[in-house]
Amino acid sequence: MKLYKLINFIEKYFGYVFFKNYNIFSYNLFDFFLKKKLSKKAKKNFLNSFLEKGYTKIDLNASEFAKKLNISIGNQEIQPNEKMSYYYDISEETKSLIRDFIKNNVNNYLGEVKDYFNNNVFVTNVILKRNFYSEEAEKTELYNNFYHNDAYVFTHFKLFVNLMDMSEDTGPTHVYSIAETKEIIKKSNSYKRNNLLDDSSINGIKPYKHMGKKGECFFCFTSQCLHKAGIPHKENIRDYLVITFCSYPNKSNDLFHYENEYSDQIWNGNSQLSTKLAKPYGYKKLLTLYKSFANH
Numbered sequence: 001m002k003l004y005k006l007i008n009f010i011e012k013y014f015g016y017v018f019f020k021n022y023n024i025f026s027y028n029l030f031d032f033f034l035k036k037k038l039s040k041k042a043k044k045n046f047l048n049s050f051l052e053k054g055y056t057k058i059d060l061n062a063s064e065f066a067k068k069l070n071i072s073i074g075n076q077e078i079q080p081n082e083k084m085s086y087y088y089d090i091s092e093e094t095k096s097l098i099r100d101f102i103k104n105n106v107n108n109y110l111g112e113v114k115d116y117f118n119n120n121v122f123v124t125n126v127i128l129k130r131n132f133y134s135e136e137a138e139k140t141e142l143y144n145n146f147y148h149n150d151a152y153v154f155t156h157f158k159l160f161v162n163l164m165d166m167s168e169d170t171g172p173t174h175v176y177s178i179a180e181t182k183e184i185i186k187k188s189n190s191y192k193r194n195n196l197l198d199d200s201s202i203n204g205i206k207p208y209k210h211m212g213k214k215g216e217c218f219f220c221f222t223s224q225c226l227h228k229a230g231i232p233h234k235e236n237i238r239d240y241l242v243i244t245f246c247s248y249p250n251k252s253n254d255l256f257h258y259e260n261e262y263s264d265q266i267w268n269g270n271s272q273l274s275t276k277l278a279k280p281y282g283y284k285k286l287l288t289l290y291k292s293f294a295n296h
């Protein structure tokens with residue numbers, strides 16, 4: 001076995017054994033010590049429940065924003081790709097709608113997160129997407145439809161925004177709290193993500209399903225909470241927006257500081273910028289990142 005494969009295996013396996021989630025061991029260790037370090041900080045309501053549960057629905061009426069967004073992406077020819085999804089083209093007008101929404105409506109929440117981490121927060125990725133029904137998704141992972149934890153440190157978090165009225169039929173995001181995640185993984189027999197973990201096998205612990213009216217939003221530390229994309233029922237679709245944020249020791253106050261250099265990665269792009277800010281590769285980088293948060 002190659003060394004990196006062995007390390008990967010140990011990282012996953014120890015994460016599962018010691019921390020009871022599907023994130024890797026060293027990131028869990030980072031989170032454990034950083035949370036301890038920051039635990040004495042005064043936290044307000046939103047942040048308290050966000051940190052405690054790992055996810056929280058927010059009291060923000062974004063229905064007007066969602067309506068405007070629907071209009072700005074309304075004229076596209078929509079064809080599912082091989083993974084039964086469609087990534088919307090994001091025009092300059094759409095970008096500025098999203099930028100304004102974050103700066104004007106989400107900023108209060110981000111302010112609490114900034115205070116907690118003692119560091120600024122940056123937008124690292126914006127996904128504007130439609131998922132389609134797929135029979136195959138029952139058995140195959142097409143669009144993150146198996147329960148998993150994202151592999152990042154917990155300075156990385158996401159905001160999910162529904163762009164339509166959501167019910168069980170339209171395949172909402174499913175999430176378990178940090179405590180529920182632990183309890184479920186403790187009972188599971190696998191150290192990595194798989195399709196064996198389904199809602200019926202999870203001993204009656206019910207996930208939070210992000211349903212309700214268009215514009216409903218929730219924040220989630222996806223590295224800590226077990227989560228998956230729901231599968232829309234036949235003849236149904238799901239339109240949604242996911243904004244990824246990372247706190248990072250950079251003095252710039254601009255949420256979109258990285259947009260000049262990483263525009264292609266941010267707008268329906270890839271995870272390259274999230275990786276740069278919250279997925280340190282190697283223990284030396286992890287320690288450096290930890291110190292920059294802990295010694296602030």
Ligand SMILES: [Fe+2]
Pocket residue numbers: 144148149150222227
């Ligand atoms: Fe995920």
